[in-house]
Amino acid sequence: MIEKGGIHGVARAAGVSLMTVSRAMRGVEGVSEGKRAEILTIARSLGYVPNNNARALSQSNSTLIGVSLPTLFNDVFADILAGMRGTIEAQGYSSVIDTTEYSAQAERRWVERVLSWRPAGVVLTGVQHDPEVRQLLRAAGVATLETWDICDDPIDICVGMDHRAAGLLLGRHIARLGYRRPAFVGVERGQDPRAEGRARGIAQAFGEVGVDVLPVHAAPPDNTYRMGADGFRAVLAAHAPDVVCFLSDPMAFGGMMAAARMGLDVPGDIGIAGFNHLDLNTVLPLELTTVRTPRRAMGVQGARALIARIHGVVQERVVALPCELVPGATVRAQ
Amino acid sequence: MIEKGGIHGVARAAGVSLMTVSRAMRGVEGVSEGKRAEILTIARSLGYVPNNNARALSQSNSTLIGVSLPTLFNDVFADILAGMRGTIEAQGYSSVIDTTEYSAQAERRWVERVLSWRPAGVVLTGVQHDPEVRQLLRAAGVATLETWDICDDPIDICVGMDHRAAGLLLGRHIARLGYRRPAFVGVERGQDPRAEGRARGIAQAFGEVGVDVLPVHAAPPDNTYRMGADGFRAVLAAHAPDVVCFLSDPMAFGGMMAAARMGLDVPGDIGIAGFNHLDLNTVLPLELTTVRTPRRAMGVQGARALIARIHGVVQERVVALPCELVPGATVRAQ
DNA sequence: TTGTACGCGTTATCAC
DNA sequence: GTGATAACGCGTACAA
Numbered sequence: 001m002i003e004k005g006g007i008h009g010v011a012r013a014a015g016v017s018l019m020t021v022s023r024a025m026r027g028v029e030g031v032s033e034g035k036r037a038e039i040l041t042i043a044r045s046l047g048y049v050p051n052n053n054a055r056a057l058s059q060s061n062s063t064l065i066g067v068s069l070p071t072l073f074n075d076v077f078a079d080i081l082a083g084m085r086g087t088i089e090a091q092g093y094s095s096v097i098d099t100t101e102y103s104a105q106a107e108r109r110w111v112e113r114v115l116s117w118r119p120a121g122v123v124l125t126g127v128q129h130d131p132e133v134r135q136l137l138r139a140a141g142v143a144t145l146e147t148w149d150i151c152d153d154p155i156d157i158c159v160g161m162d163h164r165a166a167g168l169l170l171g172r173h174i175a176r177l178g179y180r181r182p183a184f185v186g187v188e189r190g191q192d193p194r195a196e197g198r199a200r201g202i203a204q205a206f207g208e209v210g211v212d213v214l215p216v217h218a219a220p221p222d223n224t225y226r227m228g229a230d231g232f233r234a235v236l237a238a239h240a241p242d243v244v245c246f247l248s249d250p251m252a253f254g255g256m257m258a259a260a261r262m263g264l265d266v267p268g269d270i271g272i273a274g275f276n277h278l279d280l281n282t283v284l285p286l287e288l289t290t291v292r293t294p295r296r297a298m299g300v301q302g303a304r305a306l307i308a309r310i311h312g313v314v315q316e317r318v319v320a321l322p323c324e325l326v327p328g329a330t331v332r333a334q
Numbered sequence: 335m336i337e338k339g340g341i342h343g344v345a346r347a348a349g350v351s352l353m354t355v356s357r358a359m360r361g362v363e364g365v366s367e368g369k370r371a372e373i374l375t376i377a378r379s380l381g382y383v384p385n386n387n388a389r390a391l392s393q394s395n396s397t398l399i400g401v402s403l404p405t406l407f408n409d410v411f412a413d414i415l416a417g418m419r420g421t422i423e424a425q426g427y428s429s430v431i432d433t434t435e436y437s438a439q440a441e442r443r444w445v446e447r448v449l450s451w452r453p454a455g456v457v458l459t460g461v462q463h464d465p466e467v468r469q470l471l472r473a474a475g476v477a478t479l480e481t482w483d484i485c486d487d488p489i490d491i492c493v494g495m496d497h498r499a500a501g502l503l504l505g506r507h508i509a510r511l512g513y514r515r516p517a518f519v520g521v522e523r524g525q526d527p528r529a530e531g532r533a534r535g536i537a538q539a540f541g542e543v544g545v546d547v548l549p550v551h552a553a554p555p556d557n558t559y560r561m562g563a564d565g566f567r568a569v570l571a572a573h574a575p576d577v578v579c580f581l582s583d584p585m586a587f588g589g590m591m592a593a594a595r596m597g598l599d600v601p602g603d604i605g606i607a608g609f610n611h612l613d614l615n616t617v618l619p620l621e622l623t624t625v626r627t628p629r630r631a632m633g634v635q636g637a638r639a640l641i642a643r644i645h646g647v648v649q650e651r652v653v654a655l656p657c658e659l660v661p662g663a664t665v666r667a668q
Numbered sequence: 669t670t671g672t673a674c675g676c677g678t679t680a681t682c683a684c
Numbered sequence: 685g686t687g688a689t690a691a692c693g694c695g696t697a698c699a700a
Contacts, residue, residue, distance in 0.1 A: 057388050
């Protein structure tokens with residue numbers, strides 16, 4: 001419908017050739033300024049928008065970067081994305097977002113779809129993918145960034161963090177405070193590999209002080225806060241822990257609310273810890289014990305590395321950004 | 335790089351013509367099953383992904399739906415989107431997301447970009463846009479859905495809700511409980527037209543009981559929870575209200591936390607109300623007084639209407655979905 | 669069942 | 685500074 005004239009219509013209306021319109025629209029040299037202004041006015045009045053499919057087809061280089069996120073219901077990914085987008089757009093690239101709902105299958109389908117647009121680069125969340133994803137991206141020779149997690153052999157490059165180390169950091173802090181009956185509330189196995197990594201780190205920390213078991217409760221899918229609250233009750237009934245670590249801050253908050261409802265004092269009766277240090281924490285009466293993750297920096301540095309990679313510059317293939325313990329006040333003090 | 339062979343490479347490797355490969359890849363008739371399997375295997379091993387730019391260029395019909403959201407840092411839009419995506423994908427369409435950060439300029443640029451892909455449909459959040467947006471979309475003749483808000487003359491079709499009516503609903507409830515010194519905490523003017531509509535509704539409700547002023551505090555941009563907390567303190571100091579309505583639930587929660595920190599009892603000393611009824615509320619010790627918005631339904635019905643519109647079916651141009659008051663416990667009882 | 673010619677809208681290249 | 689022509693990779697229509 002838009003092609004009732006397309007570039008031809010504009011050219012005809014302006015009394016010039018296609019090429020002159022093309023040059024005028026793109027802002028490249030080869031058109032007198034007067035003519036350019038005239039053409040732009042006509043194009044605008046005709047509602048002409050260049051056809052990117054044709055442009056992409058006739059050119060080999062693209063400025064499109066596809067970004068895959070597990071979900072939009074998590075400020076973590078919004079933070080990472082915010083960091084990326086600033087950089088991506090400042091460099092003249094544009095991004096296209098999609099979510100996989102934590103499904104490897106959906107991620108694979110998305111990779112095929114985005115590759116069909118011949119993007120300059122692709123961003124994936126995490127390092128665990130359908131085997132075909134790696135193969136597709138490698139075969140396409142497309143610059144690929146994996147983020148949020150790290151691994152030894154990324155598809156292309158990787159800017160993330162070590163979730164196990166982060167769990168270890170948190171776990172050691174908690175263990176040092178004397179807790180000996182920890183528990184973890186997360187989601188079903190395979191749903192969130194990063195959370196599993198953190199749980200392993202926590203388990204390792206407690207292993208170092210002779211506690212060999214970290215009971216894990218997998219919350220059935222629901223709203224995050226309720227998952228935290230229900231998970232807290234479940235793990236309390238099943239394992240009588242003295243401290244409960246949660247997959248995330250929102251879940252930990254749910255746990256805190258459940259504790260209050262049960263008449264339990266935090267941290268007097270039981271300790272609670274979250275993960276990520278999200279905005280919510282800044283207003284809580286009792287600051288949550290958690291780990292601050294470098295989400296925004298990850299986005300910025302990841303995008304920079306990806307664009308450098310697109311330009312053929314390869315630095316380190318894997319960059320792990322550091323986390324920071326937030327002692328908070330939901331576990332007991334020394 | 336991927337075109338080291340492209341469809342030609344596959345055809346050559348399989349010993350057939352381009353068209354046979356094309357047919358095999360698309361799953362249409364005209365290829366023997368044996369040959370199809372063989373071709374698919376070869377294509378896969380060669381990492382061949384069809385070029386969507388070429389496909390889109392050669393066809394007039396697209397299955398792409400572009401969706402514009404203000405931000406990802408708000409579960410409201412995640413909810414709407416979740417509702418849409420299910421429908422969109424079930425109908426064989428695919429969606430591309432972008433965020434505008436509440437900037438009309440960014441929205442206009444996005445509309446141009448998405449139109450350059452010749453989408454089947456476009457979804458915009460809200461009804462207030464740069465004038466050119468309307469012109470571009472109308473000129474392109476692309477099916478367009480506006481959502482989350484409503485207006486009398488949508489660009490094309492509109493499935494949303496009446497924010498002023500929602501504010502009126504909430505305001506009347508609060509006014510009926512005897513409150514007479516209301517205040518509103520929102521964001522700077524123009525940042526969120528929907529919130530302004532709700533504030534107008536609240537003001538109208540209080541106008542009905544003879545209270546003609548609704549002091550409004552515009553929180554400077556920050557994290558939502560802190561904006562709520564800081565806004566609460568500011569509005570309290572400036573206007574000594576007996577009830578504070580917030581732009582959203584998360585801000586209201588920030589306000590509740592600030593009240594607690596100031597030693598104020600809610601609702602004993604002061605009333606608080608939010609908007610949207612988000613997941614957070616389900617775990618709070620004191621359920622927030624708020625309005626439940628039909629976000630998911632809006633997404634589902636909006637997507638259905640848009641796809642019907644794409645297929646040429648036009649029902650009502652504007653559909654307003656109803657909201658529901660959640661009395662909660664953060665304003666005093668009757 | 670399989671292959672050939674042409675067109676989609678744009679840009680690069682070369683000629684004027 | 686401007687215009688003509690040939691790609692880009694795929695799908696449609698038709699021919700074999």
